[in-house]
Amino acid sequence: MSTPATPSSWVEGAAGSGFDVDHLPYGVFARSGERPRVAVRIGDQVLDLSVVAAADMVDTHELFDQPTLNPFMAAGPAVWDSTRAWVTGLLTDQTERDLVEPALAPLDSVTMLLPFTVGDYVDFYASEHHASNVGRMFRPDAEPLLPNWKHLPVGYHGRSGTVVVSGTDVVRPCGQRVSTGSTDGGAPQPTYGPSQRLDIEAELGFVVGVPSAMGERVATSDFARHTFGVVGLNDWSARDIQAWEYVPLGPFLGKSFATSISAWVTPLAALDAAWTELPGQDDPEVLDYLRVDGPAGLDIEVEVVLDGEVVARPPYRTMYWSPAQMLAHTTVNGASVRTGDLWGSGTVSGPERDQRGSLLELSWGGKEPFTVAGRERTFLEDGDEVTLRYTAPGTGGGRISLGEVTGRILPAR
């Protein structure tokens, strides 16, 4: 690829970091006594876009004096592109320092908020390795993948009201669980209490900018017309609650207590160098509405960090289904998407043991503990902190650091 190298920003610490001008993720920040506003991250600074856009008399400045990214995301690709070009100019042109510097603040001096109001949240199941691992654990005598799995990206709706921003503590959920052996004449007897198999799912999230109308199908080729960007996503899961409740209508309380996303939304334009071929969809071939041309996968590296130690490195490029296929599938029945709709990829797991994106898989259902900081571990314990990190090739030749997602487990109440 002969992408010209992007110049670096004059902002101290940006050059060579994961947050130079080839990235420029968007978020919403607050400072004590001020109303929330839209920012771009550069190095370890936030740039208050509302201030600099008003000072620079940018037409769209009102889009940034907002408590969510939704108005900006709804404005569409032309505004996204012009904003990115304008911000890149500000941050690479030394003569703009007088304009820009008053609008910069250290990241650790502000509070980052949930970046957008979530419309509908859909969670997919797009990793063949993850779905196969789960199948092998739960249905050991059957084919690991169900018959529909390679024909359509399996997905379901999750709870949008409990999507929280990175850094939010997660209280261990309570609910109904059935322990092995707790049967009464063969009938399972649930008990009520805190989840004993609390887990993570390392995923990538995709955010809708431009809505579609009811009855309209979004073609795979129109992915970038509707999709604003990408977030890190941890789909916290209570495996014991889920296992008991999920037949026949799918996961509900095993997932709905919390889903964490990164504070920063990486715009699609920052991923131009990350597109890669899907692993392959030849057997079976997909139906026409799911066909994609060219590289539809993303070469994003994920790291799962448990209590300070990397316990897995799932490679996103191994995902079977592409995000464009997930969006096309979501709308093929005429369902509309709205600004702020969020979909998760499903757990990212690669073929190797240390590439698995859930503790369920890393500990093989709890039966094969793994070691973290010298201790044997299976599922999450109270006080555990989990951080998901993501990097991708940037257009500047280095790597960008997508929004990380962190959360700590508090005891059940």
Add this chain to the structure above:
Amino acid sequence: MSTPATPSSWVEGAAGSGFDVDHLPYGVFARSGERPRVAVRIGDQVLDLSVVAAADMVDTHELFDQPTLNPFMAAGPAVWDSTRAWVTGLLTDQTERDLVEPALAPLDSVTMLLPFTVGDYVDFYASEHHASNVGRMFRPDAEPLLPNWKHLPVGYHGRSGTVVVSGTDVVRPCGQRVSTGSTDGGAPQPTYGPSQRLDIEAELGFVVGVPSAMGERVATSDFARHTFGVVGLNDWSARDIQAWEYVPLGPFLGKSFATSISAWVTPLAALDAAWTELPGQDDPEVLDYLRVDGPAGLDIEVEVVLDGEVVARPPYRTMYWSPAQMLAHTTVNGASVRTGDLWGSGTVSGPERDQRGSLLELSWGGKEPFTVAGRERTFLEDGDEVTLRYTAPGTGGGRISLGEVTGRILPAR
């Protein structure tokens, strides 16, 4: 019960109708060139609450000059109660005619809009007869009910962005279906096309007014502190799409193309005379967080009208799980509810054939056609119009008519 008879309204046509002062449902209406506002229905008239509240100098008048019921619903039981008392006074006291009459308009002179912005939408599966019928059809060699069914109200998240108001046409959805016999060496081969098994589900919907916080559990006894009211709900379903997609994560595109709700929201206070005992939850007993005291079921009669003919009369009083249990279950893991959250009861089906709330059950999976207007019918045809009607005992001694839900099927695009 010795509830004193409520007086009737002086508004012509209200007395003896399903819309006298013992009902007073809320909705949002629009007239050409005017912004949408909140109304109450009385007889066949809409009362513009924003106009009459401003004229009467009611403190909360701004809650009614809104395009959705959400602000009023969020205001909580004290405001709901005082509003109902005030409106009842206006509509029963002849001396208020001069104030009220300018704010009345015939229902057929206005357009009713979606009454509230939907937060999360959850669909339950609370009828034992419905779940048993579906079990018998899909798993003929097994117990009709799955082991979890009597321990928890099974539910899943649906798509809130495609909840539409009664009267909205529904376009037949397309998607992946597998016809019987379309296999290739044993493997099912899906084809793409319009659903051939399009169905209805006659349900009741419940709407959250007062939110709860994350980590907070809503007790069954707090149902009325959080729940604003009830709507009619048709959970349109594409059975062929659903049957292929739904393992293992539940229904997705088979449901997400459209869910219709009534334009009118009946406040809980109008259902005071409708509470009745649940059919029974003795075997097994439910866990403590699901226990209810006193009458927790609702004696609401449902009618399913297909092309002008009543094809079923499902009795809501036969539902196994109560709405208070559904809300308690939704939040038992600490998930919050928001103003505008909507949950459906699941298909209402009684024990008799003519009490089944879906065409799937009425035609026993399409194998036992039934007759409408002299024609044999199974699933929905293009041009079909379905109306769901609901009545309940009112506090005035007669019956109130809850918001009806209607929709017509347009051909696939």
